[in-house]
Amino acid sequence: MIPRYTPSEIEPKWQEKWAADQLHSVTEDSSRPKWYALTMFPYTSGDLHIGHWYAMAPSDVHARFKRMQGYNVLHPMGFDAFGLPAENAAIKRGIHPFTWTMQNVENMRRQLKSIGACYDWSREVVTCLPEYYRWTQWLFLKLLDGGLAYRAKAPVNWCPNCQTVLANEQVIEGARCERCDTAVTREDREQWFFRITRYADELADHSRIEWPERIGIMQKNWIGRSDGVEISFGLDHSGVEEKEIRVFTTRADTVFGVTFLVLAPEHPLVAKLTTPERRADVEKYIAASRRQTEIERLSTEKEKTGTFIGAYVTNRLSGERIPLWIGDYVLLSYGTGAVMGVPAHDSRDFDFARRFGIPIRVVIAPPGWSGQELEEAYVEPGTMVNSSQFDGMPSERGKEAIADFMEKKGYGKRVVTYHLRDWLISRQRYWGAPIPVVYCDACGIVPVPESDLPVLLPADADFRPTGESPLLYCQPFVNTRCPRCNGPARRETDTMDTFMCSSWYFLRYASPGYDRGPFDAKALDYWLPVDQYTGGAEHAVMHLLYARFFIKAIRDLGLIDFGEPFTRLFNQGIIVAQKHKMSKSRGNVVNPDSYVSELGADTVRAYLMFIGPWEQGGEWDDRGINGMSRWLNRVWNLVLQGQETALPRVAPDQGVAKELRHRTHKTIKKVTEDLGKFRYNTMLAYLMEFSNYLGKVLPEESVDAQSWQEASDALMLLLAPTAPHLAEELWTRTGHTYSIHQQSLPKWDEDLAAEEQITFVIQINGKVRDKLTVPASIGEAEARELALSQPRVKAFLEGKQLTSVIYVPQKLVNLVVQ
Structure with missing residues (x-):
């Protein structure tokens, strides 16, 4: 008797084993080509909704696919943990931002692990921890020393609600704050800037990267040469x-x-x-x-x-x-x-x-x-x-x-x-990386020595917004000694824009525990640049532009030898609910946890990829996810039923066996091609079509055991990136060596995958007018369209009226005209 498919038991079991076996941990390996697959890390907002899963799960499918192609895949995860939302949420709740943020990190880490992604959690970075922002400060000092950071008085965008300065990119349509939608005003303040304008022309050049055309256009327009x-x-x-x-x-x-x-x-x-x-x-x-x-x-x-x-x-x-x-x-x-x-x-x-x-x-x-x-x-x-x-x-x-x-x-x-302005990085808030400089009446602006980093955020600061940095009122933090003359000095009390932290986090993943610099040069040489970056197009003129500038800047400072952070970029669309983008105010946020508990992570993963082209997004529908659950149950039953069925060594029907091998290899080809191009919805459609065919031939017992085994194995292997837990369980139950995720994708034979060709006759009023070689699988609509498009047929039809079309499958189409 075939056991019941129970994701609630299967998924935690395999997640625990994968973690215990360090299945997803990677090291530098010169014997295999490397592939650095990266998804934009999430902000620590508290809970992951299904929109986060829509960014995370499909990108994990691609990373798993590349691993099964033989690549040494780095697929890390971390948390963008500084910034205004965390500070504002902490103020509202009356708790410290660090406490609020780390609680969120813990919860989001749990949710991310439930996805079943192949993240190498040993490389996790959290940007608000001193071991990370120590090196954010170190990189600031390098930019300062290289003349790429400077302080100047300038009119700035001021959000009276958030009580901080906003970069131009953070002011949205209607001159409102992107975070809280408050009307933004202008004020003159002494601020810290990065000289991004020095790189305007290079930033406008996308010739060395494979990015969506619209992102290139958006960046060029923002730069505005x-x-x-x-x-x-x-x-x-x-x-x-x-x-x-x-x-x-x-x-x-x-x-x-x-x-x-x-x-x-x-x-x-x-x-x-x-x-x-x-x-x-x-x-x-x-x-x-x-x-x-x-x-x-x-x-x-x-x-x-x-x-x-x-x-x-x-x-x-x-x-x-x-x-x-x-x-x-x-x-x-x-x-x-x-x-x-x-x-x-x-x-x-x-x-x-x-x-x-x-x-x-x-x-x-x-x-x-x-x-x-x-x-x-x-x-x-x-x-x-x-x-x-x-x-x-x-x-x-x-x-x-x-x-x-x-x-x-x-x-x-x-x-x-250029339209582009220098990057304003000063923020008059507590929850950010402190800017590592002091002000001395005798010496002026003095960088904090590297040996004194990190400049720690004081735990006891009053971080309520006043219009000036909360650090300004923390005297033990402000009052210090000048590193040059040892006289009295004052620390800078502004903190850095959180985009500073996210402009280099992908470098830290290469060697997260390294304590002699922000990264180990040897590890960086192996892994960087990122081969495939995925995330939203809304980051075009902020994170994506800042990260490109940052890499070019530290390249020119001699810290790295490459000039682009992300070789390839793919932008996913937006998943909506009730025809609207998900938001708490609309009450249409879909929490994935309940669906994972009831239907399993694999069902959620597969449904997200089936609702439409990933780059376009789609509509969340409970009826659709239930349909996906039923299909995975059918796959479970099909594979295990095949395992229990005693099929003959020689196929009773050679024609059916031949067709099975053809469909197997055709499916391998189409699914492999679609996985490589992020065409997940059509990839799953091919797998469904394939499984339906298998479900038809198995009860007939008209195929041989070897052909069935090939087909069943291909189905499991091709499904593994999408439904990793289900595939692992089936792989083990059918007697294979653990783990399916260490196997290679099946290869297709071009001859077996090719469609059988037939000679197809085109008649007009019963007389043969043309003959074509076409795939045997040609359907009526395709045959009609093909016939009407032939030049010889068009000549015979000129001046006549087509009254009907007679179609004989795999033989002919007869056009009746007057």
């Missing part, structure tokens, strides 16, 4: 030392059409140039602009606003006086903090000029233009007019000609600018 000209406008203002204002433009061909110039409200020249009669209006406007975020100010949907400051500059090419305005859509941190207004050839400048009565001068003539006023801005190429010696020139050629002229005269120069 612009090639153009920096133009000097003359400034002659009493009492003002500066003699020019420089403006960047990509449209040098329109310089004769400039009728106003706009400065950022925070530009240092504004206070110097504003005339007394305009000062009150200007100061009122500046105050209003400071209440907006960069995102709000740069929005293309927002109407441009501004106010005249009473001063002028000179257009050196035309000799004209150009009025100076300030406008909140100009930012001091972008370009030069000044832009030129060309209303005839920029739509928003056109609206601005119309609103404030500023002249609109056409300098690029549209086709057929004869001097009339424009009804709207003309932004396409055309012929240059009202442009002195450049009149009559095509505007595209005029860009180069004017750039040449300005460089020759000293009026400007060709430059490249």
Whole structure:
């Protein structure tokens, strides 16, 4: 009698044995090709919902697949444990962030182990532990020493609810905090930055990595390279030392059409140039602009606003006086903090000029233009007019000609600018890695010696948000001695952006216990870079961009010899419930624990991969997962029934035996190809089709024992990456050597996998018009489509009406026409 399939007993048993046998632990092995398979590690939010499983389980399937292909696979797991959510949750609950975080780590570790993934838990990293952030601080010091970290006063995004600074990437649509959805404001603060802008061009180059095209486009757009000209406008203002204002433009061909110039409200020249009669209006406007975020100010949907400051500059090419305005859509941190207004050839400048009565001068003539006023801005190429010696020139050629002229005269120069800003890493919160510098009145900014790392977070700090770092009020932490002069000094009280921790965690996995540096160079040489990274596309311009910068930076510091962290990237889609993304506020979060207890982890894993293409996501449906459970039960019964059935040595029906071998090898080929390309839903569909066929031929006992054994073994081996517990149990029960996960994937024979070919006849009104060689498995719909697409058939059908199609399986299709 076939025993009942009981995942609740089978899965814990094998998980315990795999752990005891260290089945998933790996070491460097030069005899096998390596494969570093990595999933973005989770944030310690408390519980894993089914959306986390959707990221974790399918990536584990691919890692197991690569191992069965003969690779030495590193598939580690850890926890992104610093950051605002943990601190805010701890404040809400009245417990310490460390306590809250480590409780979550323990719970999430338990949940992750229940997945049955092949994680090497001996390599786990937790970013909030001193043994990890010691090296985060060490890497900060290396960047500081290499001139890639610096401190500067700058306007920053401030979340009044989270009470901390946000990087531009952390401000979402509507100028709101990505964490709490609070409206973000702007403030000036001394902050620490990384010089990511030095790597703008290299970051925009994806030629050496196999990443989704859309991620490359998103990163290139965020970097925002612009090639153009920096133009000097003359400034002659009493009492003002500066003699020019420089403006960047990509449209040098329109310089004769400039009728106003706009400065950022925070530009240092504004206070110097504003005339007394305009000062009150200007100061009122500046105050209003400071209440907006960069995102709000740069929005293309927002109407441009501004106010005249009473001063002028000179257009050196035309000799004209150009009025100076300030406008909140100009930012001091972008370009030069000044832009030129060309209303005839920029739509928003056109609206601005119309609103404030500023002249609109056409300098690029549209086709057929004869001097009339424009009804709207003309932004396409055309012929240059009202442009002195450049009149009559095509505007595209005029860009180069004017750039040449300005460089020759000293009026400007060709430059490249970027939308990308340097990475702001300072956070005014407790729960992060302390920045390892001190401030000494005698010595200035002094790095903490490497021998004194880590700079530990004080356990007794009052971490409630006040608008300044909680560490500021922890005197034992703040007050220290200067490492250079031994005089009194103050520690930096800001902590690092948690993206700093996640920009190098994948390096630590190579040698997590190493205590002479952040990583062992020999282990890193073997494992890195990551061969396959998986995670969400929402990280395109944050984690994925920061990690790429970080690797390039420490490469240039001589710490590593490669320039890309992740050779391949795959972005999974989003799993939804009740037509919506899962969220606690909607009450549609699916907790996997109950499904694992009732149906088993293998059922959950398989269902997640069957609901749709992994890159597209899908809808969670309890009816669907129950169907998957029934299929796995059928596989269980099928394999064990086959084990108990005494099949003959020679097949009673050679035709059926031949078909069985064909289907076996065809399935091996299709499943192997789909596993390699993350096509999990079709992979499972092939396995279901295969198991259905096996379930049909077994009761008939029409095949031989050897062919059945080959088919049954192939089914178990091909299912092993998806349903590792079930496959292991069946493998053992059918008398195989432990473990199935140390076996190779079955190989297919091309001849056996190939479809049998037949000669297929195409008739029109009963007369043979064509013959084709086609697979014997061809169906009616495919045969009809194939017949109608043949050139000879099309010629016979021209001018006639097709009234019916007669299909004779594996023989012919007859097209009846009038």
